[in-house]
Amino acid sequence: xxxxxxxxxxxxxxxxxxxxxxxxxxxxxxxxxxxxxxxxxxxxxxxxxxxxxxxxxxxxxxxxxxxxxxxxxxxxxxxxxxxxxxxxxxxxxxxxxxxxxxxxxxxxxxxxxxxxxxxxxxxxxxxxxxxxxxxxxxxxxxxxxxxxxxxxxxxxxxxxxxxxxxxxxxxxxxxxxxxxxxxxxxxxxxxxxxxxxxxxxxxxxxxxxxxxxxxxxxxxxxxxxxxxxxxxxxxxxxxxxxxxxxxxxxxxxxxxxxxxxxxxxxxxxxxxxxxxxxxxxxxxxxxxxxxxxxxxxxxxxxxxxxxxxxxxxxxxxxxxxxxxxxxxxxxxxxxxxxxxxxxxxxxxxxxxxxxxxxxxxxxxxxxxxxx
Numbered sequence: 001x002x003x004x005x006x007x008x009x010x011x012x013x014x015x016x017x018x019x020x021x022x023x024x025x026x027x028x029x030x031x032x033x034x035x036x037x038x039x040x041x042x043x044x045x046x047x048x049x050x051x052x053x054x055x056x057x058x059x060x061x062x063x064x065x066x067x068x069x070x071x072x073x074x075x076x077x078x079x080x081x082x083x084x085x086x087x088x089x090x091x092x093x094x095x096x097x098x099x100x101x102x103x104x105x106x107x108x109x110x111x112x113x114x115x116x117x118x119x120x121x122x123x124x125x126x127x128x129x130x131x132x133x134x135x136x137x138x139x140x141x142x143x144x145x146x147x148x149x150x151x152x153x154x155x156x157x158x159x160x161x162x163x164x165x166x167x168x169x170x171x172x173x174x175x176x177x178x179x180x181x182x183x184x185x186x187x188x189x190x191x192x193x194x195x196x197x198x199x200x201x202x203x204x205x206x207x208x209x210x211x212x213x214x215x216x217x218x219x220x221x222x223x224x225x226x227x228x229x230x231x232x233x234x235x236x237x238x239x240x241x242x243x244x245x246x247x248x249x250x251x252x253x254x255x256x257x258x259x260x261x262x263x264x265x266x267x268x269x270x271x272x273x274x275x276x277x278x279x280x281x282x283x284x285x286x287x288x289x290x291x292x293x294x295x296x297x298x299x300x301x302x303x304x305x306x307x308x309x310x311x312x313x314x315x316x317x318x319x320x321x322x323x324x325x326x327x328x329x330x331x332x333x334x335x336x337x338x339x340x341x342x343x344x345x346x347x348x349x350x351x352x353x354x355x356x357x358x359x360x361x362x363x364x365x366x367x368x369x370x371x
Contacts, residue, residue, distance in 0.1 A: 009084055012078045015159075015161055015162050016162050019155065020075070020077070020116060020119065020120055020123075021077045023076045023117065026056075027053060027072075028053050028058070029050035029052055031048065031049065031050050031051070040093065041092070042092065042093070045088050049085050051066055051069070051086075052069040052072075052073045053066070054069050063094075064094075067098055068098070068101070068102070070086035070090060071086075071090060071125065071127070071128065072121065072124050075120040075123035075124030075125075075126075076123075078127065096132075098125075099125045099129045102124055102125040102128075103125055103134065106118045106122045115146040119139065119146060119159075122142050125138075125139075133170050133177055136166050136169055136170040136173065137167075137183075140170065141183070143162045143163035144159075144163045147159035147163065153359065153362075154362070160190070163183075164188075167183045167184035170184075171184055178207040181201070182204050184200050185197050185200040185204055192247075193247070194240050194246065194247045195247050195248070205233060205237070208226070208233075242271075249268070252264055253283045256290075258288075258290045259291055261283065261287040262284065262288060269281075278317070278321035278322045281317040281318045282314075282318045282325075282327075284314040285311045285312075285318065289311035289335060292304075292307040295307050304338070304339050305339050305341075308338065311335060312332065315331055315332050324355045324358075326355055326356070333345055333349050333352070336348065
């Protein structure tokens with residue numbers, strides 16, 4: 001239980017904690033003796049505070065093992081009740097010297113396919129060294145590996161958002177480090193943020209498109225096939241010209257310019273490069289849905305059902321490509337409520353319940369007790 005003092009501590013928004021917190025079961029907690037704390041110079045920090053000990057390391061307890069276990073526990077739960085005391089102990093005893101071993105362990109875990117455990121190790125390091133670009137880079141990569149190898153829409157979405165934020169923070173902290181811009185560009189690309197992806201890739205090229213002897217400070221593993229990577233990014237910058245136009249059309253819809261958005265988006269439905277993009281039909285559906293009200297208010301003739309038909313048609317196309325998209329089904333439910341189609345309103349309301357139930361079951365399967 002958190003006491004009143006604990007509740008006054010900074011609470012960190014934690015997107016992926018529910019997937020990592022179960023790993024705390026790998027530790028037992030006990031208070032250290034006053035004599036041990038005296039020798040460690042930590043009595044004022046840890047007196048009365050239970051510390052974690054990995055169940056496989058119950059013998060030959062050392063300051064290093066204690067500090068490492070603390071880092072891993074706060075990597076599991078960034079809002080752990082004794083987080084601040086653990087950080088104070090680690091900083092006082094080892095400082096940032098503990099960060100390289102945590103990074104090395106995380107890299108080994110990731111190489112072994114244990115991506116969630118790698119995230120824990122990197123998060124622990126990040127709690128100690130918040131502005132270390134290497135830590136942010138490794139954490140972003142581990143989250144990326146986790147969602148690329150994970151299952152479930154919610155799981156993938158949360159790790160994807162965490163990876164994106166790590167690379168965004170990295171580019172702010174280390175604006176001359178090409179690695180952050182490279183992976184951030186792909187993160188934006190995967191989210192359909194084409195304008196941001198293009199601009200970020202262009203920043204990457206400014207840093208990376210130099211002679212080899214000018215790449216001092218870039219790790220060797222990132223320099224392998226460097227010229228091929230640069231060529232690949234240049235190709236993406238060129239390919240993104242069209243998608244950027246599509247995104248600009250999306251923005252018309254988002255800004256309430258529905259008719260202009262319809263005019264801008266409709267031609268892309270005939271372009272073989274974009275006609276299978278479900279977001280294209282989602283934004284067309286939203287635009288037609290809102291424009292239908294304008295039509296009904298300002299023009300006579302036609303029924304309410306006819307006014308909303310283009311919106312329904314486009315939103316149903318979204319479900320052809322993304323059958324479990326809850327946002328699209330919610331839009332359809334709202335439209336059917338407006339036009340008084342109780343049968344379809346109930347149909348899509350029930351589908352939403354099924355999808356949400358499946359997501360809850362997936363979440364439960366992803367969070368069994370870790371032995």
